[in-house]
Amino acid sequence: MPETMSSNATASNYSVSNQSGKKLVVAISSRALFDLDDSHKIYEEQGIEAYSKHQIAHEDESLQPGAAYHLVKKLLALNSTLEAKNRSAPRVEVILLSRNSADTGLRIFNSIEQHKIDISRAAFTSGSSPYRYAPAFQADLFLSTNPEDVAQALEAGVAAATIIKPINQAEHQEQLRFAFDGDAVLFSDEAERVYQQSGLAAFTESEKNAAHKPLKGGPFKNFLASLHALQQDFPETCPIRTALVTARSAPTHERVIRTLRDWNIRIDEALFLGGLAKGKFLQAYGADVFFDDQQGHIDSASIHVASAHVPHGISNINNNRK
Numbered sequence: 001m002p003e004t005m006s007s008n009a010t011a012s013n014y015s016v017s018n019q020s021g022k023k024l025v026v027a028i029s030s031r032a033l034f035d036l037d038d039s040h041k042i043y044e045e046q047g048i049e050a051y052s053k054h055q056i057a058h059e060d061e062s063l064q065p066g067a068a069y070h071l072v073k074k075l076l077a078l079n080s081t082l083e084a085k086n087r088s089a090p091r092v093e094v095i096l097l098s099r100n101s102a103d104t105g106l107r108i109f110n111s112i113e114q115h116k117i118d119i120s121r122a123a124f125t126s127g128s129s130p131y132r133y134a135p136a137f138q139a140d141l142f143l144s145t146n147p148e149d150v151a152q153a154l155e156a157g158v159a160a161a162t163i164i165k166p167i168n169q170a171e172h173q174e175q176l177r178f179a180f181d182g183d184a185v186l187f188s189d190e191a192e193r194v195y196q197q198s199g200l201a202a203f204t205e206s207e208k209n210a211a212h213k214p215l216k217g218g219p220f221k222n223f224l225a226s227l228h229a230l231q232q233d234f235p236e237t238c239p240i241r242t243a244l245v246t247a248r249s250a251p252t253h254e255r256v257i258r259t260l261r262d263w264n265i266r267i268d269e270a271l272f273l274g275g276l277a278k279g280k281f282l283q284a285y286g287a288d289v290f291f292d293d294q295q296g297h298i299d300s301a302s303i304h305v306a307s308a309h310v311p312h313g314i315s316n317i318n319n320n321r322k
Contacts, residue, residue, distance in 0.1 A: 023093055024226050027134045028072060029144035030098040030108045032163050033117075034063035040271030048127070052104050059107040062114040067165035067306050068143050069115075071288050074239075075178040078230070081239055085285050091230060092230060095123035095137045097130035099146070140226045143308065151311050159223040161291055161308030164263045175239055177288050178227060179305075182246040182256055184293040186224055188216035190256075193314045207252040214262040215255060219312050220291060221263070241268045243285055247297075249274030279304050297310045 030036060039058075043051035057104040070096050079090040096112070096119050098105055105124040112119050123133040131153040134142045142153040142160040153160035195203035224242065231238050244267050248256060253272045260267055271281055279295050282290050283304035290301045293310045302308040 011223060022226065022229065024075075025092055025093050025137060025139045025141075026072070026075060026229050027097045027137060027139040027142040027158075028068055029146065030096060030100060030105070031145040031151070031236075032066055032143045032179055033072060033096070034069065036063065036066070036068045046272040047123050052101070053198070055100070055104040057105050059110055059222045061107070063107065063111040065115075067145065067163045068289070071143075071176075071306065072117065076104060078176070078239060079118070082233060086122040091233060093121070094119050094141060094262055095133075096278040097129055097142070097144075098122065098124050099130060099149075100124050101126040108279065131156065131160075132156075132289075134160070140223050147311060150309075154219055154310070154312055159220045161310045163289065163306060163308045164298065164302045164307050166302055167308070173284075173286055175241055177241045177243070177244045177286050178192045179245050179282055179285060179290040180224065181290075181292040181297065182244055182248060182296075183215075183218075183317065185218050185220050185291050185310050186244065187221075187256070187259065189313030189315075190216060191252075192289060196314055197297075204252055207248075207255050211251075212258060213255070214259040217263075219310060224267070225263070231266075242270065243267065243269035243286070243287070245271045245278055245281060246273065247275050247278075247289065256308070257260055 031040065039051060039054055042054050042297050053124070074092060075092050078092050081093055085219070096108065098108060100108060100122045112289075118312070121137065123130050125148050129146075129149045129152055131142065133157055134153050137155050139158055142150065142158050143163045144150050144153075144160070145162060147162045148162045150162045180186050183189055189204065191207055194206045227240060227242055246256065249272045252282070257270070269285065271285075273281060277300040278290070278292070279300035282301050287305040289306045289308055291308045291310055292298055292301065294315050296311060297304045298307045298309045
């Protein structure tokens, strides 16, 4: 990832607008929604013509769920829950963004219909990156299995992540549960830069001194705000739960809590792990998806839950220089 990504995605990109009543829009790639590993292997080994012939020959065969399938089903189920409460206007929409052509994409739409997934809008780009349509669709989130598409979407100011299917697929509960890392995901990477450049003692001292100074927003600030607004539509039993799962510990917790308070955003659970591996805690929480900027945390989490790498901030700049 180019170093300019961290500077181009400025704090102004991540300022929270009025989210009340706004539809939550999630853009999803076809490989994130369905398991296309076999056909993708054909593409890589035999080329586009063989891939196209394979997809057309099997276009009536339903694809199996991919890494984001269960998340998408739960998101769209929120509309049915609201409809049952006599609120007819859908509050969630899922958009398909695919590198397939319209021709080979027919199998994708057939599978969407067979799985009874309420997706009607799509962009098929015949091999080029579809990320540019995420802002055009006013997407709050873009999930893909292609890291380059994700990086470009982030550059365009859209919350985006590369989603990975868990090694051990847990049973899915009814409630929709999101989990987020803090620094470089919900928040800017300003504190993480101090830690990486000067060490833990300097980081702790800096955060103690800045405890009453809110952190700047990170790439997922707006998405969390949209979830928070959507939660307000369920004043009794809310089907959405959010959690902060961070390597921070006391006393560096205070700045995080005060930042969320300053943003007027409530988060349901906060885990301050002090550097412990996150995987078991995410399993205990029952996350449907966990967003983190560091690959080591993703590796730990993806044993138990669907995980999504956010290629943002100093950790990714340093990794791409190696």
